[in-house]
Amino acid sequence: MDFYRAHVLVCGGTGCVSSGSLTIEEMFNKALEEKGLEKEVKVVRTGCFGLCEAGPICIVYPEGSFYSHVKQDDVNRIVEEHLLKGRIVKDLLYIDKAAPVTEIETSINNVGFYKKQKRVALKNCGVINPEIIDEYIAFDGYQALGKALITMSPEDVINEIKKSGLRGRGGGGFPTGLKWEFTRASEGDIKYVACNADEGDPGAFMDRSVLEGDPHSIIEAMALAAYAVGAQKGYVYIRAEYPIAVKRLGIAIAQAKEMGLLGDQIFGTDFSFDMEIRLGAGAFVCGEETALIASIEGERGMPRPKPPFPAQKGIFGKPTVINNVETYAVVPQIILNGSEWFTSFGTERSPGTKVFALGGKINNTGLVEIPMGTTLKEVIFDIGGGIPNGRKFKAVQTGGPSGGCLTEEHLDTPIDFDTLTALGSMMGSGGMIVVDDTNCMVDFARFFLDFTVEESCGKCVPCREGTKRMLEILERITSGNGTMEDLDQLEELAYSIKDSSLCGLGQTAPNPVLSTLKYFRDEYIAHVVDKKCPAGQCQDLLSIVITEDCIGCTACKRVCPVDAISGEVKQLHTIDQAICIKCGACIPKCPKKAIIKQ
Amino acid sequence: MKSLEELKALRDQAIKKVDIRKEKNGTRIVVGMATCGIAAGARVIMSALMDEVAKRELQDVTITQTGCIGVCRLEPLIEVYRAGEEKVTYVELTEEKARRIVAEHIVNGNIVKEYTIGSVE
Numbered sequence: 199m200d201f202y203r204a205h206v207l208v209c210g211g212t213g214c215v216s217s218g219s220l221t222i223e224e225m226f227n228k229a230l231e232e233k234g235l236e237k238e239v240k241v242v243r244t245g246c247f248g249l250c251e252a253g254p255i256c257i258v259y260p261e262g263s264f265y266s267h268v269k270q271d272d273v274n275r276i277v278e279e280h281l282l283k284g285r286i287v288k289d290l291l292y293i294d295k296a297a298p299v300t301e302i303e304t305s306i307n308n309v310g311f312y313k314k315q316k317r318v319a320l321k322n323c324g325v326i327n328p329e330i331i332d333e334y335i336a337f338d339g340y341q342a343l344g345k346a347l348i349t350m351s352p353e354d355v356i357n358e359i360k361k362s363g364l365r366g367r368g369g370g371g372f373p374t375g376l377k378w379e380f381t382r383a384s385e386g387d388i389k390y391v392a393c394n395a396d397e398g399d400p401g402a403f404m405d406r407s408v409l410e411g412d413p414h415s416i417i418e419a420m421a422l423a424a425y426a427v428g429a430q431k432g433y434v435y436i437r438a439e440y441p442i443a444v445k446r447l448g449i450a451i452a453q454a455k456e457m458g459l460l461g462d463q464i465f466g467t468d469f470s471f472d473m474e475i476r477l478g479a480g481a482f483v484c485g486e487e488t489a490l491i492a493s494i495e496g497e498r499g500m501p502r503p504k505p506p507f508p509a510q511k512g513i514f515g516k517p518t519v520i521n522n523v524e525t526y527a528v529v530p531q532i533i534l535n536g537s538e539w540f541t542s543f544g545t546e547r548s549p550g551t552k553v554f555a556l557g558g559k560i561n562n563t564g565l566v567e568i569p570m571g572t573t574l575k576e577v578i579f580d581i582g583g584g585i586p587n588g589r590k591f592k593a594v595q596t597g598g599p600s601g602g603c604l605t606e607e608h609l610d611t612p613i614d615f616d617t618l619t620a621l622g623s624m625m626g627s628g629g630m631i632v633v634d635d636t637n638c639m640v641d642f643a644r645f646f647l648d649f650t651v652e653e654s655c656g657k658c659v660p661c662r663e664g665t666k667r668m669l670e671i672l673e674r675i676t677s678g679n680g681t682m683e684d685l686d687q688l689e690e691l692a693y694s695i696k697d698s699s700l701c702g703l704g705q706t707a708p709n710p711v712l713s714t715l716k717y718f719r720d721e722y723i724a725h726v727v728d729k730k731c732p733a734g735q736c737q738d739l740l741s742i743v744i745t746e747d748c749i750g751c752t753a754c755k756r757v758c759p760v761d762a763i764s765g766e767v768k769q770l771h772t773i774d775q776a777i778c779i780k781c782g783a784c785i786p787k788c789p790k791k792a793i794i795k796q
Numbered sequence: 797m798k799s800l801e802e803l804k805a806l807r808d809q810a811i812k813k814v815d816i817r818k819e820k821n822g823t824r825i826v827v828g829m830a831t832c833g834i835a836a837g838a839r840v841i842m843s844a845l846m847d848e849v850a851k852r853e854l855q856d857v858t859i860t861q862t863g864c865i866g867v868c869r870l871e872p873l874i875e876v877y878r879a880g881e882e883k884v885t886y887v888e889l890t891e892e893k894a895r896r897i898v899a900e901h902i903v904n905g906n907i908v909k910e911y912t913i914g915s916v917e
Binding site for chain 1: 797798799800803804806807809810811812813814816817824826827829830834842843846847849850858859860861862863
């Protein structure tokens with residue numbers, strides 16, 4: 199056996215790959231070879247570490263030194279200093295923006311971002327090499343499947359999942375154990391299991407990260423589900439825009455087949471299971487389960503009315519259990535550690551942990567996994583590191599285009615399925631987009647509605663026509679042409695669309711509008727009545743002016759692309775509002791900060 | 797995969813390759829690898845230690861390096877940390893001495909007194 203004294207873990211998640219981590223990995227290998235250390239130090243490409251803001255990320259074990267924003271020039275220093283001479287390169291270590299700068303943490307385990315987290319679904323992400331099945335097995339992989347097949351009946355498996363209280367992590371929060379029970383109870387020789395990896399909320403990427411960082415956990419969980427419901431075949435429906443996830447899952451399936459963990463007579467029992475990947479073209483509606491089924495069957499991805507539910511009539515008309523990636527990711531650990539272990543985290547009605555993708559105006563953009571019941575404040579300020587540039591927190595949107603926003607007064611709310619729904623938002627798949635006082639809430643709602651209008655499949659009228667009309671009203675408001683009647687009509691439309699749309703996409707599409715209307719009505723009114731955008735974001739309602747502080751340096755005049763600024767040297771300058779395109783290029787040029795948006 | 801035993805055996809093999817990434821309280825061997833250490837031949841010591849640990853399939857042992865601890869004239873040297881024991885510093889090492897330390901101290905728990913800094917000084 200080869201013994202390595204140190205491992206360099208390089209993040210190979212999509213975030214870090216796009217910031218150049220693969221080049222960094224290559225350079226590590228080259229530098230180690232030059233120093234003759236290639237037999238002592240191993241370079242491992244892992245999945246996402248979660249702190250995407252700090253990418254490319256490298257961790258050096260056994261010390262657990264956490265190097266962030268690693269640049270090509272840094273590689274030689276890390277190899278020379280840390281790996282050759284044993285001196286941690288302190289100035290390249292991650293600096294926690296939220297913590298007081300007293301001492302730089304040299305070990306990843308002590309970094310504030312990770313301290314409050316409880317990683318269950320992300321247990322192996324950033325720890326193992328997802329392309330090597332042995333590493334998954336080393337961290338107890340496939341033990342749960344073995345345990346279930348040999349010592350548990352399918353009913354036992356379902357009961358354990360029911361007792362764990364696991365609820366679907368894809369958005370709906372439906373109890374997973376019940377879903378499995380219904381599918382098992384449905385009549386039929388042929389049944390299917392499916393994995394919904396059609397993650398589409400803007401800003402959400404937890405499913406992608408699990409598939410990239412720990413693909414075997416999904417294979418193991420789907421095999422467990424298949425055993426529980428009596429299925430022989432599984433489909434993973436994944437969007438083609440996730441090339442790394444598709445590739446790694448493909449490798450993992452091939453490895454599992456080769457080892458006999460997929461195929462016939464697994465663990466010497468008479469249970470056989472096989473699975474394949476189906477690529478989606480990236481339509482948001484295909485995350486809706488009946489549309490997903492249609493797409494797997496080769497039909498156009500459109501939802502159909504329920505019932506019949508997929509548990510009765512799913513893929514090719516056969517009983518089918520569909521779960522989301524993150525739901526599957528925790529299943530093996532529930533079977534292995536028991537339901538009591540799982541219910542020891544989280545709240546009574548929402549046990550376990552949940553992964554959130556933090557985005558928007560937040561310091562630690564990335565992926566966090568927390569026990570349910572953690573407050574919004576802890577997630578945004580303690581783990582997320584707060585709002586950048588000293589701006590003020592305004593709201594956080596949970597649940598993406600289906601969810602709503604929560605404001606400062608909700609910061610102490612413990613997060614779980616029911617509390618978020620009660621506040622007019624929803625868990626959704628776990629996207630969390632933070633906005634600060636420079637974001638306009640009307641425009642924010644418009645952004646999400648723009649997304650749903652684009653993604654509406656067009657099958658039912660309320661969603662196809664209604665959301666389009668809502669968008670038109672919002673565009674009117676943000677361009678300064680809205681009326682107070684528009685606000686009433688917006689609300690009326692929103693409720694009818696919610697009540698009469700065919701599927702979840704339409705039923706939840708008005709949520710961002712309704713919740714911003716509820717919590718930020720004054721901003722809407724400012725747009726309509728005063729024709730002002732308080733956040734200074736809506737271009738049409740905004741003018742850029744020069745104040746009395748102008749010293750006539752002409753810096754602004756020179757940078758204006760449309761020659762809208764006039765004025766002689768050392769004289770007060772003015773902007774011709776008829777010509778100004780509000781690009782804002784002049785603002786940072788002014789040495790006196792005399793150019794303002796109003 | 798035919799049985800749970802087969803999987804467990806596979807896990808026990810695989811675990812050795814990833815062991816380093818888990819939190820450990822086991823033995824830590826630190827090799828002095830500053831300029832003085834490297835010049836005195838610390839790399840040979842490091843290789844010998846790694847080879848011994850691999851050959852004996854020792855779990856819960858990490859080998860790391862450190863910079864200069866100030867007694868350059870006694871290089872190459874290593875420090876051994878074991879839970880519940882005081883740190884032991886071995887000096888003026890050779891490849892053979894290093895291998896013997898693994899066998900006697902790391903495996904059997906007997907400090908090799910004659911190589912320690914106390915007896916050499």
